[in-house]
Amino acid sequence: MALRSGRTRQTGRSDDTGITRTPLGTVRRAQTITTYGVGGMVAVEDQSYIVSGLDSWKHVWKSDVIYEPRLQHWLRVTRFQLPPADEPSSGDGIRVRLFPEMYSCATCKKLQEFRRFGSPAGKSVCGACDKPLTPSRFVIACENGHLDDFPYFEWVHKKSESNRDVNEKVKHELALESSGQTASLRSVVIKCSCGVRPASLEGAFGGGAMFALGIKCKGRRPWLGRDANEPGCTATPRTLQRGASAAWFAITRSALSIPPWSQSLQQRLNPHYDMFGVLLDNGVPDSALLSAIKKTDIMDDDRFTAEQVLAAIHRRRELEASALPDSDEAAPMLESANELRREEYNQLYDGTRIVSRDENFECVPAAGDGSALPYGIKRSMLVKRLREVRALESFTRVTMPDPAGGDTRRAAMANGTVDWLPAIEVSGEGVFLAIDENALQTWEQRPGPAARSQQIWYNHTMLLRERAERTGSTARLEDIKSPVTPRYVLLHTLAHVLINEWSLDCGYPAAALRERLYVDKDMAGLLIYTATSDSAGSLGGVVAQGEHRKLYETLESALSRAEWCSQDPPCMESEASGTNSLNLAACYACVLLAETSCETNNVFLDRAMLIGTPDDPSAGFFYKGD
Structure with missing residues (x-):
């Protein structure tokens, strides 16, 4: 593109x-x-x-429109669009x-806006010395998503003459010089032609550096244009390197295509539904709708009657009129427990019976009566065909969106409102595992799992409350609590060790596999599926891992690997690890995965939930006793 x-x-x-x-x-x-x-x-x-x-x-x-009715309803859009x-x-x-607009020339040392260099059209060279220009290495951003050029002028003048007003009648031309003596910011010096004392960039990355100099967020949104500022932002801007990962965090939402929306009839209806929606809004009776249906190419498929199409239209209308699914904007909540996931869980658990070749979802039980399933696994379902739609809802900056939801920061994606979002679709295969609820409830009553999950819960709760104070949230701090539970940490860690094991056993790279968790008080399951859009997503290697005997072997092997980490004993004995101390016994030598494979940025993990600790083996779900 x-x-x-x-x-x-x-x-x-x-x-x-x-x-x-x-x-x-x-x-x-x-x-x-x-x-x-x-x-x-x-x-x-x-x-x-x-x-x-x-x-x-x-x-x-229109040929690149993507439809996923459930996700469209949740995100309140009429369609998704494949990026052009x-x-x-x-x-x-x-x-x-x-962007950034500030550039510098290594030869003449000038530091100014790109347009002031007089660069010829189509080039990026200094008009005075004909040498390449370099975009500013630094920008400032705030947690509300605003972004601006680094305030070089304010930095050098306020840092050197914080008690005096800048003389506006004096000509100010900035210069950027580097002594090269060290690799630190102390060697990067900003000078001004007005004669103010030069100032290095040392300390610019400090959390309170801008606040100390009285530099406030201007609410700039350069991706929307020069005049798209959002006044009144109270967040403190932070200095970031231009290419830093903290400069942009995507907020993506996804959903699996499940019946009835994955069925052939709905696929044929999708391009025509807007027209039928207008007719319904105008009160057109069913008899007239039937006549309109017969004039569309939907009827070219002799498998469907006009009456069936009409029923599908009304079913789609019922979805639009239904209450919105649970949103993570209402309260901190793990996405694995929302209404969209619950619908998917029920479909994955029950499977499908009759599926045509052009449908997007096929899920059948693994062969056998279940006696060969490993301990703790109640059901293994082979998802031979699936489709996932991933949409970019918004983005944040400086700090990543909270992995448990409840983060209301949403940067604007457009000037005004749009009724669509960019999205991609992925087709592949996977294995769904449901955990034995009785064994799970017994394990949750043990003191070991409760104590270990409480440590993660406490660290996450403190993080949520600190963020609420920093961003000026109106919620009462005592009402802000982490949703993390022992069963979530268990299923999340289990998904990670299985992805690592299956990547070794079936030849897929771990980054090509992805987890999807289904966790609530009455729901405990996980889906491991191919996350790539190329042909590697449908070769059958992952589905084979769900067969009872194969699953038994790979799970035993995965748990055996989890018993020892090359970073032990520090890894197993850790009381806090990972981003924001939201892990316990988890590191890159044992259970952490590539970010593309994990739903929550590699947090809420603890392999002791699987195999226990040397001091308390019963803390592990798969511990069977002596």
Whole structure:
């Protein structure tokens, strides 16, 4: 997919506005959901850009519309759109804007806005010395998603003359110099032609550096344009490196296509539903709807009657009129327990009976009566066919979204409102495992699991309360509590050790497998499935792992590996590890995975929940006693 600027070029493809734009670079479509989405910065050769808002994605095509009714209802949009490619048949790329605007020249040392260098069109060179320009290495951002150039002018003047007003009548030209004596920020010095004392960037990354100098967030949103500021932001800006991962955290939502929405009839109906929705809004009777149905290409498939299509339309209408599924904006809640997951859990647990070749979901029980299943596993289901839709809902900056939900920070994706979101779809296969509820309840009553999960619960609760105070939340601190439970930590850790084991056994790289958890008071299951959109997602290697005998062997092997870590004893004896101290016995030598495989950024993990500790083996769910 091409990245295109709004600046006019002499060569390139013209769009319907008459402006000719040359592609600046390319990224994969999937990266616009996970890495270079709206508001994210991308480096292209010697320049840096920020991806523009959805209102600038003018070239989206009906052939690239993605439908997933359940997820559409949850996110309150009418459709999802595959990011536009760089060919006319599927779009004209996405727009980007120059950011940061501050550039420097290594030869003349000038530090100023890019437009002031007088660079020729299509190039990034200093107009005075004809040498390449370098975009600012540093930016500032706040937790509300705002982003701005690093305030070099304020930094050098307020740091050196904090008690005096800046003389506006004196000419101010900034220069950036580096002594090269050290690799620290102390060697990076900002100077001004007004004669103020030079100031190094040492300390610029401190959490209170901007606050100490009285530099406040201006509410800038450069991905939406120069005039898209959001005034009144009270968050303290932080200094970040331009390419730092903390500069952009995606907030993605996903759902599996399950019956009836995965069935052939609904797939044929999707492109026509908007038309039928308008007819229903206008009070058109069913008899007229039947006549309209017969004129569409839905009836080209002789498997369906007009009456069946009409019933599918009304069923879709009932979904739209139903209450919204539980939202993580209401209260901190693990996504694994929301209503969308509950619907998927029920379908995965029961499976499907009759499935046609063109349907998106096929789930059948593994052969056997269950006697060969390993201890603690009640049911193994082979998901021979699945489809997942992943949509970019929004993004945050500085601190990642809370893995347990409840984080209300949402940066704007467009100027105004849009009724669609960018998304991708993944097809593949997987294995669903349901945990024995009776064994699980017995294990949850033991003191070991409760005590260990309480440590994670406490650390997470303190983190939530600290964040609420920092962002000015109106919620009472005593009402803010972590939703983490012993069974969640157990299932999450089990998913990780199985992904590691299956990647060794069936040849898939661990990064090509993904977890999906289903955890609540009356729900305990996990789905491990292929997370890649290429042909590796449907080779049958993962489904084979769900057969009873094979599952028994791989689970025994996975638990055996979990008993020892190369970082033991510190790993097993750890009282807090991982990001924000939200893990116990978990490190990259034992259970941590690639970020693309984990739902919660590798937190809420503890392998002692599986196999116990040397001092208390009964803390492990799979401990059977002596």
